[in-house]
Amino acid sequence: MSIRLECINKYFGQFQALKDVSLDIPDGQLTGLLGPSGSGKTTLLRIIAGLETAEQGRILFHDEDVTNLHVRDRRVGFVFQHYALFRHMTVAQNIAFGLEVMPRAQRPAPAVIRKQVADLLEMVQLQHLAARYPAQLSGGQKQRIALARALAMKPEILLLDEPFGALDAKVRKDLRRWLRALHDELHFTSVFVTHDQEEALELSDRVVVMSAGKIEQVDNPQALYAEPESRFVFDFLGxxxxxxxxxxxxxxxxxxxxxxxxxxxxxxxxxxxxxxxxxxxxxxxxxxxxxxxxxxxxxxxxxxxxxxxxxxxxxxxxxxxxxxxxxxxxxxxxxxxxxxxxxxxxxxxxxxxxxxxxxxxxxxxx
Missing domain, CATH: 2.40.50.140 (Nucleic acid-binding proteins)
Known part of the structure; x- marks a missing residue:
């Protein structure tokens, strides 16, 4: 599922968070939005998801205009930095939640939901933790469960907001490697936000460098590092x-x-x-x-x-x-x-x- 953003402008009161942002994200690629705090990367991600609304501009998924489409109808999975797991639910119940609250006409049968949850737990290699609660999990395990919950809805686009920001360095590295392998296996379109240069360059097919609500440069990691186009990109990449x-x-x-x-x-x-x-x-x-x-x-x-x-x-x-x-x-x-x-x-x-x-x-x- 390709994504196209056309002249996106977003204001919070008098502050302009995004300034005429246009971007093409190809189908099946893992794209990193990289920039310092306040650069507009998380706001852009939330606009793609439908969690925020732009004052001007269009959003197209596979050439279909979804600018005014409600978040629940966009078939987008969203993974938050701090997991947003339900503390009173087990791991299996957290993953199943989105399926169980679907309208009755669209909701899978209970046996199908159980099978899908089991498959997702196996995919994230945490099937032995199905009966545990979030408080009994490590940070890396929580993030895998949050990802499994997002994938349960079979999204056509997966969005991740600083998914490894709350984890220690070794767990971050292990999860980056795991997510890259999972993406290569499933071939979904993914966009993730980070301020970590190493993370963006290691994980992404393409990196979008942002500053003060604008896009500074878009390129593959090798070209971005070899040929920065501005002082800002030079200064930010190490x-x-x-x-x-x-x-x-x-x-x-x-x-x-x-x-x-x-x-x-x-x-x-x-x-x-x-x-x-x-x-x-x-x-x-x-x-x-x-x-x-x-x-x-x-x-x-x-x-x-x-x-x-x-x-x-x-x-x-x-x-x-x-x-x-x-x-x-x-x-x-x-x-x-x-x-x-x-x-x-x-x-x-x-x-x-x-x-x-x-x-x-x-x-x-x-």
Missing amino acids: HVNVLNGQLDAGRVVQGEAWVQMPAGVGCAEEVQLYLRPHEVRLQDCPATHAHLPLRIESISLIGAEVRLELAPCGWASPEPWEVGISHVEFNRWQPQRGDRCYAVPDVGHLFDVQQTHPRTLSWVDE
């Missing part, structure tokens, strides 16, 4: 190291820091050079194309890499720089807090004052 400076005689210069630009870069004055942590190397002396002196402020051994937080020496940065190195390199180098080193960019992304899109630069072959 840490980025920034050199603010003047472009003078082919160099970006600020204080003692400078980076030589590749041939052909224009002559704008105020520029920003964006460098992601994995696009920068560290060494004990400057490179021929860059002089970026830094002081090691902290060292964190996190997972597969060692993360260094660095402070500029003789120049300024809006935030500390971060660079990751391998454990092998860490053991060879043995860096210490307070040590001085130099950043060497391999790839960079240059914005000038007038630019919306960055220019990607490479020094790898130099």
